[in-house]
Amino acid sequence: MxxxxxxxxxxxxxxxxxxxxxxxxxxxxxxxxxxxxRIELLKEIKANLSGNKAAIEIHQNDVSNKEAVKQTKSKILGNIDIAILNAGVGGNVNPDNYDSAIGEKVYGTNVMGLIYWIEELLPQMKKERKGIIAGVSSLADNRGYPGSSFYCGSKAAASIMLEGLRIEFIKYGIKVITIKPGFVATPMTANHKFHMPFLMNSDKAAKIIIKGIEKDKKVIEFPWQTAVGAKFVSLIPNFIFDKMVKKQMGQ
Ligand SMILES: NC(=O)c1ccc[n+]([C@@H]2O[C@H](COP(=O)([O-])OP(=O)(O)OC[C@H]3O[C@@H](n4cnc5c(N)ncnc54)[C@H](OP(=O)(O)O)[C@@H]3O)[C@@H](O)[C@H]2O)c1
Incomplete structure (x- = not known):
């Protein structure tokens, strides 16, 4: 395994x-x-999982802070074989709350968070000529959905970046995987007011991600219905897309 x-x-x-x-x-x-x-939550998780087979190490870390990422990496004992770079934030933005601070937070976490962690992981993985970096993007990387424009933009940046790195890192034996979930029931989506098609629970999402990494997939996208739908949506002309999403988002 x-x-x-x-x-x-x-x-x-x-x-x-x-x-x-x-x-x-x-x-x-x-x-x-x-x-x-939130280190308190990590402590609880560690305590709850302590009877299981894995050894668990926890670290408080803000992925959007380059220095913090560097420091956390230096505290980790031993090398990292597999990195699942999953930290991410949403960020509702509309003409009435438009604020670059939201953009800094969303891009700082969803894009720079990946870049900072990869910078820390790369030297060791290059040296060992092995390693897996799985970055969590989103199926919402396909278009700019109203209210989520910063989020979609950040995930598009993440997906494109991971794709390029996947090809570049091959020569060092490092595998880069892009994970693109559709809607998953988590605190991030808990307050969404719009209908979330094919919403799945986080347990099922985790199972699919683990299976995808096991199978050496380049891109792990799920659920398949949303993945197929997202590909069609990206082909829809703008005048239809605009009307469609306005209705979907209840605008
Ligand atoms: N749920 C969905 O429908 C969905 C769909 C597509 C993609 N995704 C992506 O899946 C990933 C996980 O999201 P989720 O749905 O599980 O949401 P979540 O429950 O809100 O989890 C987000 C996680 O990221 C951490 N985080 C946020 N900002 C951080 C920062 N600056 N530094 C370090 N950690 C940070 C949070 O921990 P702390 O707040 O404790 O730091 C939390 O553990 C995200 O990248 C998200 O964009 C989710």
Whole structure:
């Protein structure tokens, strides 16, 4: 099994998909390195999973802070074999609350968070000529959805960046995987007012992600219905797209 006896980093492990990944992987003999800003939540998770097979190390970390990422990496004992860079934030933005601070937070976490962590992981992985970097993007990377324009933009940047890195890193034996979930029931989506088609729970999402990494997939996108739908939506002409999403978002 790909995860057995490996050191596995999960960023954004305090809630949602990251927490579900930690719970699932804790049944495998491996070391889980869990990070997030809310250390109290990580302590609870560590206590709850302590009876399982995995050894668990937790670190408080803000992925949008380059220095903090550097420091956290330096505190991690041993090398990282698999990094699931999952930390992410939403950020509702509209003409009435438009604020670059929201943009800084969303891009700082969803894009710079990946860039900072990859910068820290790369030297060791290059040296060992192996490693897996799985970055969590979104199926919302396909278009700019109203209210989520910063989020969609950040995920489009993440997906495109991960795709390029995937090809570039091959020569060092490092695998880069892009994870693109559709709607998953987590604190991030808990307050969404619009209908979320094919909404799945975080446990199922974690299962699909783990299976996808096991199978060496380049892109793990789910659920398949939303993944197929997203591809069609990206082909829809603007005048139809605008009307369609306005209706969907209740605008
Ligand atoms: N839920 C969905 O429908 C959906 C769909 C597509 C993609 N995704 C992506 O899946 C990933 C996980 O999201 P989720 O749905 O599980 O949401 P979530 O429950 O809100 O989890 C987000 C995680 O990221 C962490 N985080 C946020 N900002 C951070 C920062 N600056 N530094 C470090 N950690 C940070 C949070 O921990 P702290 O607040 O404790 O730091 C939390 O553990 C995100 O990248 C998200 O964009 C989710």
């Amino acid at each position: 790909k995860f057995t006896n490996k050191n596995i980093l999960i960023t954004g492990a305090s809630t949602g998909i990251g927490k579900a990944l930690a719970e699932k992987l804790s049944h495998i003999k491996c070391k889980l390195i869990l990070t997030a800003r």
